[in-house]
Amino acid sequence: MVATGKPQYKIIGTRPRRPDGVDKVTGRAQYGADIKLEGLLYGAVLRSPHAHALIKSIDTSKAEALDGVHAVITNADLVGSGQTVQPATAEALEPGKASPRWAAESILAGPKVLYHGHAVAAVAADDVHIAQDALELIDVEYEILPHVVDVQDAMLDGAPILHPQLRTGVRAAGVDTRSDIETNLASHMRLESGDIEKGFAAADLTIEREFTSSQFHQGYIEPQNATAFWSHDGRINIWTSTQGSFMARDATADVLGVPVAQVKVIPMEIGGGFGGKIPIYLEPMAAVLSKKSSRPVKMWMDREAVFQATGPTASSYSKVKIGVTNDGTITAAECLFAMGAGGYPGSPVGAGVMCALAPYKIDNQVIDGLDVVLNTPKTSAYRAPGAPATEYAVESVMDEIAEQLDMDPIDLRLVNVAEEGVKNSSGTPWPKIGAKDVLEAMKSHPHYLSEIQGEDVGRGIAIGFWFNGGMESSSSARVNKDGSIALILGSVDIGGSRASISMQLAETLGVTYEQIAPQVTDTDSVGYTAVTGGSRTTFAGGWVVYELGQMIKAEMISRASKIWDISGDEITYSDEGTVVGPDDAEGNKRAFSFNELASKLQATGGLIAVSASSSHTTQGAAYGGHIVDLKVDRDTGKTEILRYTAIQDVGTAIHPDYVEGQIQGGIAQGVGMALNEEYYYDSDGHLMNGSFLDYRVPVANDLPMLDVEMVEVPNPGHPFGVRGVGEVPIVPPQPTIRNAIYDAIGVRFYHTPMSPRRVLDELL
Amino acid sequence: MIPEPKVVNTIINGDSKQILVSERDSLLEALRDRIGMTGAKEGCNNGNCGACAVIMDGRLVNSCCVMAAEVEGSEIMTVEGLASRDELHPLQTEFLDNAALQCGICTPGFLMSSYALLQENPNPTEEETRFWLAGNLCRCTGYDKIIESVLTVAKG
Structure with missing residues (x-):
């Protein structure tokens, strides 16, 4: 069952209140740090003052002796007896196959610290102040090593080496067969199709440019937290704010070397994540501190630790070469993207590579991706991970091509736009996609048609892509005697998914949204569910409740068949949620409303309880196009956003308010990346701006109202046409703003952010 | 100690x-x-x-x-x-009905700041509202729906 055309929905497309809303506006919602347990201890973490150093010794005895301290741990405590130390082979470095030893050393440093802020030891004490006092009593002897924080520097011969055992054979200038050489290049990937030499030979114009981008942080307002209790029976309960309770459970069990079934993760309300709350950080520390102290232990990061030690996005180096004929047709593209993974392998370069050219039909292309380790925090996913950097480079070159060909930049894109049946960079034909619909909507949008006036004012456009969807989700549902439905979800709700998933169940069953009571539950109480991220939750969650709905419908028909004593084949379930049979012998209508039949369930075999897990490999490929008007202040270098419009193919907007909200939030983050957010390191590799004051995410008076136009091209791979929404809007802002700044002041930038300092450097 | x-x-x-x-x-x-x-x-x-x-x-x-x-x-x-025994404060109602929160972690702070703004200036302009709320960070919403909600409550 897939969506065809544009169906008329009753619930989908409406804007009901979210089920968790009242708790969140009254302060009653329980986020990770809000938990209270009897006998609770408070944890704190000692972090490395160096970017790269050997740990010669750690002496925790004075900290342990402090009154009020109950436990102190280091890596030696974390890596339990059940933990096998695996050599880091190239195979073990495959994404998702990181060596368990490195996973543990990422939590608490082993023989080396690999970045400023790397956790070295942790303490549990009666209150957080005592725990912090204890940290000052821990003596660590370091041998400082040379460090490298820049992705291009880290690829040079002779660069400081993070992991001497990393001998992948990958070289910056291509793959080298000599696998005995120490390197920071953890892996290389290539996507290739057609014949680029032939393609470039056919081009009338070829432009090649290099770009770099700084590290950006997700900037969620709630710091990472975890509370754990390791019981004497070996059971470990963990309360945490995570994007994936099952992933947190499995990763914690792996690091601790305990069976997965011994760990239960109870997901708390989560205060933002954007990819940054997929990895675990504090969970294993809190668990081991709890085991040592026999008390529950609560830990949360201060903001500086969040910046220093949780995953920012990768810094990047890109080289993009695109050839076109005089009518704008792309004949070939060649790209190289290198991304900094931080202290351990695993940057999002792979996804970035796959997204880079996704908006276009390009028969001849080669894209290389390099994953580079360097002395910065281990990067984690950040909203469309990898895509903003690679698509920024491509969209910037496209703008320069449009200028040189004297073409409207939207027309240039329309000439090359990917459509159904066109092969993507991986060689897979696209299903029905809305890239062209978005471009056409941009071209006719009042914003694009309006005149812009004023000195140092400019307009720019760009488009962006993300895959969306996929992976496993689970839910269960119980129909109560009055027809109300308890819906148990495995997906944590980071921004309204309880609402969007309940709406899809209500639509499936023809019942009201209000009679569904959704609840996010723990890892012992529902089937495996992948992370809330990748813009997959409303997509995959919708698939699962659609399947649950079919199971409930079948059971309702079976009960009616028992009551009426007729075959189920004669009974239908209407879109209104009414179970209808043929008229009886006396000509009376046979029909039950959903609620009427629910009241008869207990007498006909019991209340209905169903569970489903579903793993759909289909995706909700989606495109967004942005238009900005801005003004550059030549005295300060500050860029002011005057007007911003985002047009996006959202598939089907389940809850339009939250769809708009996702897009507006993505724009704001992208504007931050474009104009001022950035990690600053000093010459010793210290992060210099680990606070909200100095990192400075956009605030309310940095932005105008952000206009959103939703284009709905239903996803043929989803029962309600959902595509996923949240990632796409962070992709276009950097090139959109870059192209507009050129229009305003005639300067092309090749680095983001285009901070006031960098703008002034160009103008002065 | x-x-x-x-x-x-x-x-x-x-x-x-x-x-x-x-x-x-x-x-x-x-x-x-x-x-x-x-x-x-x-x-x-x-x-x-x-x-x-x-x-x-x-x-x-x-x-x-x-x-x-x-x-x-x-x-x-x-x-x-903020809420009385019987009902939510209008700011709370408007934040809910206008989807002015996503993750919700910043919401208590925004509600208190918005309440203080309306105490001091019952009819703020959009610009005044944006400047007043510049000390409250929201990473999810891009601020649109928060600003709209405060202005809607101010208009009554």
Whole structure:
């Protein structure tokens, strides 16, 4: 069952209140740090003052002796007896196959610290102040090593080496067969199709440019937290704010070397994540501190630790070469993207590579991706991970091509736009996609048609892509005697998914949204569910409740068949949620409303309880196009956003308010990346701006109202046409703003952010 | 080594409270860790993010930057005191109906700041609202729906 055309929905497309809303506006919602347990201890973490150093010794005895301290741990405590130390082979470095030893050393440093802020030891004490006092009593002897924080520097011969055992054979200038050489290049990937030499030979114009981008942080307002209790029976309960309770459970069990079934993760309300709350950080520390102290232990990061030690996005180096004929047709593209993974392998370069050219039909292309380790925090996913950097480079070159060909930049894109049946960079034909619909909507949008006036004012456009969807989700549902439905979800709700998933169940069953009571539950109480991220939750969650709905419908028909004593084949379930049979012998209508039949369930075999897990490999490929008007202040270098419009193919907007909200939030983050957010390191590799004051995410008076136009091209791979929404809007802002700044002041930038300092450097 | 605890007398959301605090506790820590009022959130613990905003003797403050010992004799209003017994405050209703929250962690702070704004300036312009709320960070919404909600409530 897939969506065809544009169906008329009753619930989908409406804007009901979210089920968790009242708790969140009254302060009653329980986020990770809000938990209270009897006998609770408070944890704190000692972090490395160096970017790269050997740990010669750690002496925790004075900290342990402090009154009020109950436990102190280091890596030696974390890596339990059940933990096998695996050599880091190239195979073990495959994404998702990181060596368990490195996973543990990422939590608490082993023989080396690999970045400023790397956790070295942790303490549990009666209150957080005592725990912090204890940290000052821990003596660590370091041998400082040379460090490298820049992705291009880290690829040079002779660069400081993070992991001497990393001998992948990958070289910056291509793959080298000599696998005995120490390197920071953890892996290389290539996507290739057609014949680029032939393609470039056919081009009338070829432009090649290099770009770099700084590290950006997700900037969620709630710091990472975890509370754990390791019981004497070996059971470990963990309360945490995570994007994936099952992933947190499995990763914690792996690091601790305990069976997965011994760990239960109870997901708390989560205060933002954007990819940054997929990895675990504090969970294993809190668990081991709890085991040592026999008390529950609560830990949360201060903001500086969040910046220093949780995953920012990768810094990047890109080289993009695109050839076109005089009518704008792309004949070939060649790209190289290198991304900094931080202290351990695993940057999002792979996804970035796959997204880079996704908006276009390009028969001849080669894209290389390099994953580079360097002395910065281990990067984690950040909203469309990898895509903003690679698509920024491509969209910037496209703008320069449009200028040189004297073409409207939207027309240039329309000439090359990917459509159904066109092969993507991986060689897979696209299903029905809305890239062209978005471009056409941009071209006719009042914003694009309006005149812009004023000195140092400019307009720019760009488009962006993300895959969306996929992976496993689970839910269960119980129909109560009055027809109300308890819906148990495995997906944590980071921004309204309880609402969007309940709406899809209500639509499936023809019942009201209000009679569904959704609840996010723990890892012992529902089937495996992948992370809330990748813009997959409303997509995959919708698939699962659609399947649950079919199971409930079948059971309702079976009960009616028992009551009426007729075959189920004669009974239908209407879109209104009414179970209808043929008229009886006396000509009376046979029909039950959903609620009427629910009241008869207990007498006909019991209340209905169903569970489903579903793993759909289909995706909700989606495109967004942005238009900005801005003004550059030549005295300060500050860029002011005057007007911003985002047009996006959202598939089907389940809850339009939250769809708009996702897009507006993505724009704001992208504007931050474009104009001022950035990690600053000093010459010793210290992060210099680990606070909200100095990192400075956009605030309310940095932005105008952000206009959103939703284009709905239903996803043929989803029962309600959902595509996923949240990632796409962070992709276009950097090139959109870059192209507009050129229009305003005639300067092309090749680095983001285009901070006031960098703008002034160009103008002065 | 451990400082002597100290009793602080205060009125929170109209109720008299005696709180046993450490001399080193902030008001935020006293609220959250000593008396279990977790509506105010810790986002940065240094006054940058506004998630812990409360109203102290009629003034909007970041509770992470006020020492607990300072509130002796003060009257504090937190997000838990915004709704009446029977109904939500109009700001709470509008935030809900206009989807002005996604993850919700910044919401208590925005509600308290918005409440303080409307106390001081019942008819703010969009620009005044954006400047007033610039001390509250939201990473999810891009601020649109928050600003709209405050302006809608102001218009009545």
